[in-house]
Amino acid sequence: MNPFSPANHLILVILTPLVGALAAWLLGSRGVSAVRQSAAVTTLITLTGAVLLILRALPEVSAGHAFAVSEGPWLVDGPFDIRFSLGLDGLSIWLFGLSALLSVTAVMVSWEAIKEKPVGFYALLLILESAMLGVFAARDVILFYVFFEFTLVPLFFLIGIWGHDDRRRAAVKFFIYTLAGSVLAFLGLLTIVLWSASHTGMLSFDIAKLTAGLAAHPLPMDARGGWLQWWVFLALFAGFAVKVPIVPFHTWLPLAHVEAPTGGSVDLAGVLLKIGIYGFLRFSLPMLPEATAAAAPWMLGLGVVGILYGALVALAQSDLKRLIAYSSVSHMGYCVMGIAALEPVAVEGATLQLINHGLSAAGLFALVGMIYERYHTRSIANLGGIAARAPWLAFMFILFTFSSIGLPGLNGFVGEFMVLLGSFQRAWSGVAFEWRTSYLTMAVAAVVGVVLGAWYMLWAVERVFFGASRQPPGDHGHAPPSTADHGAGGDDSHGHGHGPAAAEPTDDLRWYEWVALAPLALFVLWIGLFPATFLAPSAAAVRTAMAPGAAAFAARMGAVPDGSPVTQTAQADAAPTLPGTAIVPSDPPLTAGFERIP
């Protein structure tokens, strides 16, 4: 038994945060700094382990195989076959890494912000990290669901105990909304399991086996079979749409974000929202292709509505954190749009956009937290001229803003561009004639969303960072203004304001804030300049996942046979991409374009 076998490596990475949580608890009596240092060390160890694992996994995963697969019996009894089954593949590998990366950020942004009950805070943050790593590594439906739900519990406490004024309502609303959706998704998954069992005789909960089983015996999508596939799709949709969130189900998100402590916001925006899209990619597309194809136009529409609605609401916000929360709604719309386009480029773009949004939203939430720590306000009207006092903070904010609005050369551009490109491809050549106008309209509307995104973000940057200074100059060490004081853990009445009204640089980034932001900035540039590094490993898995859906779409409402694009798409789907050679073999111009960007 090799302790360094890939499978054990993965298990160790997932368990490390739990050990760290225990360590934080044991160190509780040594005071805040011991606890936070142990938490930081734990997340860094986990990150190192995750990076090493990803490096080991890349060759296998790029070839479209699962890596580090392990399984142990959990409830294996009679026909039941529920296992502790873990592994990484192209769909999950980057999200797994993102979880490990953002956990470091989450700990670092809480460095000075959390002074009250630090043990509980850091222990919960670490438990949350374990759950996030687990949800992407799970290869068993029950295990996935367990981790999925278990991300809720730590965040519920993080929001409810260390959040801001309205934290209790936010925590409960967040929990109930997500739970209500996910129990329906769970019922859908059980139906899938039973369906597969009625054909194989074994109640297997293994995701790979279920996918294969459903490919051989698809759920009925006609009146005779009771439209079962459609119902199962709707049940899964309920769970994942709330998590994303897709627009009519988004109301929990701004509240949860605004009330959450910064560390919680970073994890929520950076990782937890991704589980929804990941669920669609993991379950809906490969297992329920016909229903997905039937729902695709409507999902595309909802995605576009989300983009525009989120952007317009963000435009009207006066609270910086709320603005970024709505921008999350808007940006997750691109991901929904990307997977609903069912076009290889768009789906790959959507998976990349998950990472992009994870980096930029986490960075922006972290920065808002830092601004709040300094000036005790998030109101845009009360802020101004920060760039003069904290140039590096402003630089970082602007960097993540550019990433978020899709400036070419940064990561956001690649993802959004691929999604839009795929949508236009679908609209021009991949959809039946009577749908073409609607598809074109939706794609154009999404482009309008990009413009709106630039508008609200840049406008906010202009008001907050430039112009006259409106907030009291760096009031560290003073009693914070009474109104902004509630709840936020141990605010920041700590004594790092060396000297009253100190020189400008005291407002700038401190070392732990650099640790929080620098890796994110690095990846923002890396993905922007060399997207192929990140696209190639997941390409094969993404294509395998979306192939059934795309085929069903082509059969259902694809272009008439004379238009070659449909068959071309189908062929591209059938042949998995070779690793390292090209991102999108069927679209050489696109690949070439990306490599020329730098």
Place this chain on the structure above:
Amino acid sequence: MTQTSLSTFLLAGPEIVLVVAALVAYLGGAFCGLRQGWLVALIGIAVAACWPGMGLEAGSVVSSGPFTFDDFALFVRRFVLLAGAGLALVQSGDQFRGAVTPRQTPRASSTCEEAGTFLLLLAGVSLVASANDLVLLFAGLELVSIPTYILLALKRTDAQGQEASLKYFFLSLVASALFLYGLACLYGIGGSTSLAEIGSRLRSGDGRIVATAQTLLPVAVGMMIGGIAFRLAAVPMHFYAPDVYEGAGPGNAALLSTLPKVAGIVVLLRLLALGTGGKLGMIALNQGVVGPAGVAWLTFFWQLTAVLAALTMTVGNCMALLQTNLRRLLACSSIAHAGYLLVGVAAAAAADATVGGRPFPGRDTSWTAALGGASATLFYLAAYVAATIGVFGALAYLGHRWPEWSAGSAPRPPREEISTIDDLDGLSGTNPVVAFSLATFLLSLAGIPPLPGFWGKLSLALAALEVDWTAQATAGSRRVFFLALAVILVINAAIAAAYYLRIVAAMYFRSAKRGVQADGGLGAGIAMLVALVVMAMVTLQPRPLFSAAARAGASIAPGAVSGLTITPPQAINAPQASTQP
């Protein structure tokens, strides 16, 4: 099959031990000045649990006179003894409860009386599970009810407690009468008091029985389920629960929300077995010889229980959303849980009404019901009882809150019990261990994975989904009905999370105002911790409980038997790719 009376005594040994221990407690308390009633109870339970007659071979059935001992009876007996130990600990921690004001001091022997009565109650539940005769069934059920009245009346001497015990007493009488009426009808149909006899006649297809059954069967099923609904606190007999729980102390509330429900579910499953024939009827069933009366019996059964389940879950949860008093809230939640349990009962009845318990005509294979409603119900029951004992153990342990009283002003005010959710404010700061345990129990009740409540809801949802799995889902069909029931179940689970979270939020998100005294005694604390350990064990490895429940359920509804013994087709027997080093 029929054994001598001596071996009957041996087989019923544990119940006899319980009754003897009860007598020891009564007499010792009355004449020898025995004070340690609960100790006697625990010793009695331990002796009963070690009784050699327990070691029946798995899967065997022994019928003797009014008794029948099968896997189901043994499962319930073990379960009742375990739960009884926990409840005895909770009750012992609750013994100061009589002294609400300094004037009311507990009488010396009252703990012995309580302990003895409690032991009789346990014996009653256990007898119900092994009853093979209508008379013993009813006697066992009354052995559950009557001690409950006494316990309710003994513990609380204040007006609220009196009201609770009287309310429970009168309603319980009505319920018993209903149930008895149902039994009489059943006797009218079957012409015998032996359950085995009635069952075999129901399933025989005898024309005379069918004719009688047509008129009497709906009445019998309706009356019996109506009577049982009271024990379960299921709609329409649910309304008493909040008032009675509020009036009873935490110990009694724990008892009320567990043992009568166990007894009720056990009776329902035993009666359901009349249609399926249980283990003994399997041979006939496998030959497909089930008379129309047997099928009608199961059909009435599932229709009624399914409707009640849907109503009970929804009503219970919606009522619970409005409560601020802890015990009222838990009463409403226990109503909801009765609804979840009924889903399993309905699924068991429906699955076996389909094709007489034989494997469904699957499309490709002979795949059949995986776990079965009966087993799922038993699993859920165990998860529910463990969490409930834990919750009330924690509440009993917490005892009273600190009064608003400053030294030197007025005379010390009477102690106030913890009653509302607000009283738990900030418990995580003052009593972190209790707060953590309570949160775990509540989250398990809410069905948050991977706690036992989640495994229970998983089993129930599977059982409901797999009813008529291979049939077409047409409007009004049984399959659509059970699909809807599964949807109602999970939506209710989400509603329930709202009020459980309110308690958790109070404990963790608010700051303590007055704090609690934690004066409830060691027993309740131990019960809480034991429940926590049990939860942790089932969470990590649900398999032992799962297998036990599956075996027990199989002897009730043999439809599930094949689920356990199924040999999957060769295709999936291929060794699974396991890279576990």
